[in-house]
Amino acid sequence: MVFDYATLKLLWWFIILALFIVFCMLGGRDFGVSILLPWVSDSDDERRVVINSIGSTWEANQVWFITFAAAIFAAWPIVYATSFTALYAALFLVLFTLIIRPPGIEYRSKLPSKAWRQTWDCALFLSGIVPALILGVALGNIFLGLPFHFDDNLMPHYEGGFIQLLNPFSILFGLASISILAFHGSIFLQKKLPAEYGERLKKFHILFGWGFIVLFVLIGMWIVWGVNGYHIDAMLDVNHAMNPPQKQVSVVLQGWLSNYHQYPALWVLPVVTVLAVILAMIAALNVASTLAWLLSALSLVAALLTASAALFPFILPSLTHPQHSITLWDGTSSHRTLQYMFWAVVIFLPLIVAYSSWVFSVLSGKLNKEDLKRVESY
Amino acid sequence: MLDDSIVQLSRLQFAITALYHFIFVPLTLGLAFILAIMESVYVLTGKEIYKDMTRFWGKLFGINFAMGVATGLTMEFQFGTNWAYYSYFVGDIFGVPLAIEGLMAFFLESTFIGLFFFGWDKLSKAQHLAVTWLVAIGSNLSAMWILIANAWMQHPIGAYFNYETMRMELGSFADLFFNPVAQVKFVHTVAAGYVTGAIFVLGISSYYLLKQRDVAFARRSFAVAAGFGLASALSVIVLGDASGYTVGEVQKVKLAAIEAEWETAKPPAGLTIFGIPNQKEKRVDYAVRIPYVLGLIATRSIDEPILGLNELVAQNENKIRLGIKAHALLEQIKTSTTPDPNLIAEFDKIKDNLGYALLLKRYQPNLPAATEDEIKLAASHTIPQVTPLFWTFRIMVGLGFLMLFLFIGAFYFNIKGKLHERKWLLRWALYSIPLPWIAAECGWVVAEYGRQPWAIGEILPTYMGVSSISHSQVLSSLAGLIVFYSILLVVELYLMIKYAKLGPSTLGTKRYFFEQ
Numbered sequence: 001m002v003f004d005y006a007t008l009k010l011l012w013w014f015i016i017l018a019l020f021i022v023f024c025m026l027g028g029r030d031f032g033v034s035i036l037l038p039w040v041s042d043s044d045d046e047r048r049v050v051i052n053s054i055g056s057t058w059e060a061n062q063v064w065f066i067t068f069a070a071a072i073f074a075a076w077p078i079v080y081a082t083s084f085t086a087l088y089a090a091l092f093l094v095l096f097t098l099i100i101r102p103p104g105i106e107y108r109s110k111l112p113s114k115a116w117r118q119t120w121d122c123a124l125f126l127s128g129i130v131p132a133l134i135l136g137v138a139l140g141n142i143f144l145g146l147p148f149h150f151d152d153n154l155m156p157h158y159e160g161g162f163i164q165l166l167n168p169f170s171i172l173f174g175l176a177s178i179s180i181l182a183f184h185g186s187i188f189l190q191k192k193l194p195a196e197y198g199e200r201l202k203k204f205h206i207l208f209g210w211g212f213i214v215l216f217v218l219i220g221m222w223i224v225w226g227v228n229g230y231h232i233d234a235m236l237d238v239n240h241a242m243n244p245p246q247k248q249v250s251v252v253l254q255g256w257l258s259n260y261h262q263y264p265a266l267w268v269l270p271v272v273t274v275l276a277v278i279l280a281m282i283a284a285l286n287v288a289s290t291l292a293w294l295l296s297a298l299s300l301v302a303a304l305l306t307a308s309a310a311l312f313p314f315i316l317p318s319l320t321h322p323q324h325s326i327t328l329w330d331g332t333s334s335h336r337t338l339q340y341m342f343w344a345v346v347i348f349l350p351l352i353v354a355y356s357s358w359v360f361s362v363l364s365g366k367l368n369k370e371d372l373k374r375v376e377s378y
Numbered sequence: 379m380l381d382d383s384i385v386q387l388s389r390l391q392f393a394i395t396a397l398y399h400f401i402f403v404p405l406t407l408g409l410a411f412i413l414a415i416m417e418s419v420y421v422l423t424g425k426e427i428y429k430d431m432t433r434f435w436g437k438l439f440g441i442n443f444a445m446g447v448a449t450g451l452t453m454e455f456q457f458g459t460n461w462a463y464y465s466y467f468v469g470d471i472f473g474v475p476l477a478i479e480g481l482m483a484f485f486l487e488s489t490f491i492g493l494f495f496f497g498w499d500k501l502s503k504a505q506h507l508a509v510t511w512l513v514a515i516g517s518n519l520s521a522m523w524i525l526i527a528n529a530w531m532q533h534p535i536g537a538y539f540n541y542e543t544m545r546m547e548l549g550s551f552a553d554l555f556f557n558p559v560a561q562v563k564f565v566h567t568v569a570a571g572y573v574t575g576a577i578f579v580l581g582i583s584s585y586y587l588l589k590q591r592d593v594a595f596a597r598r599s600f601a602v603a604a605g606f607g608l609a610s611a612l613s614v615i616v617l618g619d620a621s622g623y624t625v626g627e628v629q630k631v632k633l634a635a636i637e638a639e640w641e642t643a644k645p646p647a648g649l650t651i652f653g654i655p656n657q658k659e660k661r662v663d664y665a666v667r668i669p670y671v672l673g674l675i676a677t678r679s680i681d682e683p684i685l686g687l688n689e690l691v692a693q694n695e696n697k698i699r700l701g702i703k704a705h706a707l708l709e710q711i712k713t714s715t716t717p718d719p720n721l722i723a724e725f726d727k728i729k730d731n732l733g734y735a736l737l738l739k740r741y742q743p744n745l746p747a748a749t750e751d752e753i754k755l756a757a758s759h760t761i762p763q764v765t766p767l768f769w770t771f772r773i774m775v776g777l778g779f780l781m782l783f784l785f786i787g788a789f790y791f792n793i794k795g796k797l798h799e800r801k802w803l804l805r806w807a808l809y810s811i812p813l814p815w816i817a818a819e820c821g822w823v824v825a826e827y828g829r830q831p832w833a834i835g836e837i838l839p840t841y842m843g844v845s846s847i848s849h850s851q852v853l854s855s856l857a858g859l860i861v862f863y864s865i866l867l868v869v870e871l872y873l874m875i876k877y878a879k880l881g882p883s884t885l886g887t888k889r890y891f892f893e894q
Contacts, residue, residue: 067480075471084458106444
């Protein structure tokens, strides 16, 4: 074995985070476009142009989410088992909206009926806003801790309900998530669509850009002054196989800031998040669309890293049984599985990046109403 | 104690979502290659009609593909939502093929599918052809990894129980990958997909020929489908036979249940082609048997016996007793801070029977207190219900042969060149469109129902795999999925039939029937 167990555990935390970040940059863009769909286009042709702006690439983007989930299954099976049980209703809500997404894009323009198309537009809107909201709410609840524990066989038991996930703190997360993805989608549409859309999109850049900044700062203040964080007091050797209940954990106010206290350089992350959004807005309003898109992507990356750096090394904190919280040290697969999967990632991820880049470059360029005359367009 | 209705509802949900998903998968697998073949002919000959064929059948492919993606999502997530203990217990192994499927196959397929539709005038002919082949290869590789995962549930090799983490862990990646069940399952399943794609194209082309429209287009499509379908139908049957041999080797209970063999017959065993299984009396009423054939298929010999269910149940009873011992040793190991190496050595010797102890827990949660009757009861439940397996298997095989004859006829008369005079053949092809789907769904029932009572063969009983969730949660997700999927299926079928009826006129090339 080339890497020791502890190194692989750490590498897998980065790999799964990377999969999620790329998903948010690409798939999140598609959610954002779906959220904006009813508001940035009036006539049917205009709507079709918006749908076609993501029509050729959204499938590939969604695979980042599916691979993210599959990677959690393989590398963090206990996280997969616990979080999906705990978030049962929330996850099915996401699934239902994601299920209507492929037929929404593919079937909408296949029949001329107005009612038919309006129904699918509504479905597409939901398939953007609901997952964006729930992913944010889920992240918020991770900060608060989910009420779960393990029995002797390490079977996870969830003690809460769906409604308690919708607490004010987590709803702020959900709104922040909607804002930044809508912002990201809005910036993308400006880059992809003709200038007449750009005028209409300006107000969405401002609304969602500033909306996100306000929510981001509010959440940050709430975490600093009002949310308990978790701290590992004692644990077995990180190079050893271990189960979540085998460690000692304490719950402390400002616990989520301990990494920031220890490594003050991390404060760069939230600062970059806010700056990138502001600069993206400025670039977009000055029609530097590509630069705006890059900055908007940067703000997403920085925002997710801000949250991850706070939670590290926790993956799923338990509200009711803090010592059962899952961390990247005790929630992983065996050494052998992490090793094999690591090499699978090393081989395939560069390939995916290479051919995706080629496909994206072939499909790049502005869209307009002329493109709707092609038989394959949606 | 686990609530049994949650187990039943979760099983029902899994079965329904899997069967729905598999309405769309086989057509994707088969049609992708048919598109690649059609486009290859286009690139090689430069004949525009083959491009039209690729684009038109590609349109129908797209309608189907969207639903395949939509229904596949649920499959990926419901192991965690509804089968949490399963996910924890075997995620170390089972998650591996699923994650590699994403990285190696699903990305490939999904990235290039967009370019397939939108790249016609952005790519050179050769580039576009390469894209089409990559979609076909991606979707088939995807099937391969999923079937490796499924094969491991049927025949879990290359894994061991780790008492420190209380779960199964990966022992050998090569064993997981080269699982003999995975190999036959993969080729059998994708070949069944090719048959589905071929019947789909054959049937719809026959419809155009019967209506005498777009004849040149339909005849060429018919020819591609007949050739591809004949080769595929032959492989499904030959490889289905290979599966029979593998099942005979490693899943003896499933084989005996499919054949409703209660007693171990004197070798070589006969193949029951018809009969009414009677589980209560443990026999087959009105059985019609062909001597020797089953023995030949399942053991490739005339002197090896095929164990009957009664004998297998007796063997399993013994495994339950060993399982109780293994479980007691495990309890001792778990409670001691530094376990005695002798204890571990002793445990290692019999730990393969641990799953049988878990099976007994359903009838007696406190294993040391298990009575003889409870052990016998648990043993009698180590085999699945025979009747559904017996019938679904026979429907699948019967339809397989029916489709083979259709392809032989289609291939023969296509070469003779008098298709338009063979209205009966064209009608037969048209009405055969539903058959591959019925056969494929039956095939999955045989594979998965035949695995019961195990989620992971002889390791984890199905009832133990479920999440600790409430009745109302499963009921609402189940109801939601049924309603959603059913509405979407109706919509999909409506669009599919509408576009199939319109035919290549939907391409807007001004060359086809409704545009003239």
